[in-house]
Amino acid sequence: MAVVTGRLALRGQLAAATATLAAAGIATPRVDAEWLLAGVLGVGRFDPGLAADAALPPALAARFEAAVRRRAGREPLQRILGWEAFRGLRLRLTGDVFVPRPETEMLVEWALELLPPPRPGRRPLAVDLGTGSGCIACALAAERPDADVVALDVSPAAAAVARDNAAALGLGTRVRVVAGDLVGPLAAARADLLVSNPPYMASALLAGLEPEVREHEPRLALEAGADGLAVTRALVAGARRVLRPGGALVLETAGRGQVEAVRGLLGAAGFAEVAVRADLAGVARFVAGRA
Numbered sequence: 001m002a003v004v005t006g007r008l009a010l011r012g013q014l015a016a017a018t019a020t021l022a023a024a025g026i027a028t029p030r031v032d033a034e035w036l037l038a039g040v041l042g043v044g045r046f047d048p049g050l051a052a053d054a055a056l057p058p059a060l061a062a063r064f065e066a067a068v069r070r071r072a073g074r075e076p077l078q079r080i081l082g083w084e085a086f087r088g089l090r091l092r093l094t095g096d097v098f099v100p101r102p103e104t105e106m107l108v109e110w111a112l113e114l115l116p117p118p119r120p121g122r123r124p125l126a127v128d129l130g131t132g133s134g135c136i137a138c139a140l141a142a143e144r145p146d147a148d149v150v151a152l153d154v155s156p157a158a159a160a161v162a163r164d165n166a167a168a169l170g171l172g173t174r175v176r177v178v179a180g181d182l183v184g185p186l187a188a189a190r191a192d193l194l195v196s197n198p199p200y201m202a203s204a205l206l207a208g209l210e211p212e213v214r215e216h217e218p219r220l221a222l223e224a225g226a227d228g229l230a231v232t233r234a235l236v237a238g239a240r241r242v243l244r245p246g247g248a249l250v251l252e253t254a255g256r257g258q259v260e261a262v263r264g265l266l267g268a269a270g271f272a273e274v275a276v277r278a279d280l281a282g283v284a285r286f287v288a289g290r291a
């Protein structure tokens, strides 16, 4: 695969990389090439240096070529860059964690509305179940300095990434990361909020996903049994044990048919005020209720 050859000026290297990524089926080849070059140069994507006539030093050219090859192999852009922005925070990513998605920022928006308002002498407790990179937990802690957060993940490797992210963001004293299954490690009736973006793909649908997701996201972050609800079902069943009376549960779903099924699960488990919200594309995707 000819990616970047010789000592082309940056402009030419970007054009060559764009052609390689387009041939690999990347929907936004130019933007991705710019991000990868910016990542190698350690600058922002709109840095004027990206349009320079100068050639890249050989060591940087080799790194850019390697990054373009990875992206042409359909590895997620954010994974190659090693980070993603989420509600203004920069989260470090490894192959052990799911790449945070923009719609999950809306889940956090709703979670923040459902947390009790700040009150002297009272520290709200939020739980982020299936924390992955720690994006939800860190965003809640950053945006509610009066709150404490417990972040859980069944994957010890993901929990380690979340712990590192919380520490790097200066949130390590208020975000406690625990490796464990569902709500098992949590004490009863203490949480004011339980938020989760659980795995919600039906097993049979995995084969039809984009290669970035199918081949590069952790299977644990995606698959949830025959109907995609295995983790959500278990989570809803255990949620009332850990929530205070009146505490809120808010979940992301796959949308479409799944949101009604999850609304039904909350109703059947005795949650009150069960409501649904749409994502940025107008697809009903989030479900919340009160214990």
Ligand SMILES: C[S@@+](CC[C@H](N)C(=O)[O-])C[C@H]1O[C@@H](n2cnc3c(N)ncnc32)[C@H](O)[C@@H]1O
Residues within 6 Å of the ligand: 097, 098, 099, 100, 101, 104, 129, 130, 131, 132, 133, 134, 135, 136, 152, 153, 154, 155, 158, 180, 181, 182, 197, 198, 199, 200, 220, 221, 222, 231
């Ligand atoms: C879709 S990812 C979400 C990650 C992150 N919260 C986000 O929104 O980007 C789902 C996460 O749930 C975790 N997970 C899957 N099954 C779990 C279980 N039974 N208990 C706890 N975490 C689980 C996975 O390891 C993965 O990190």
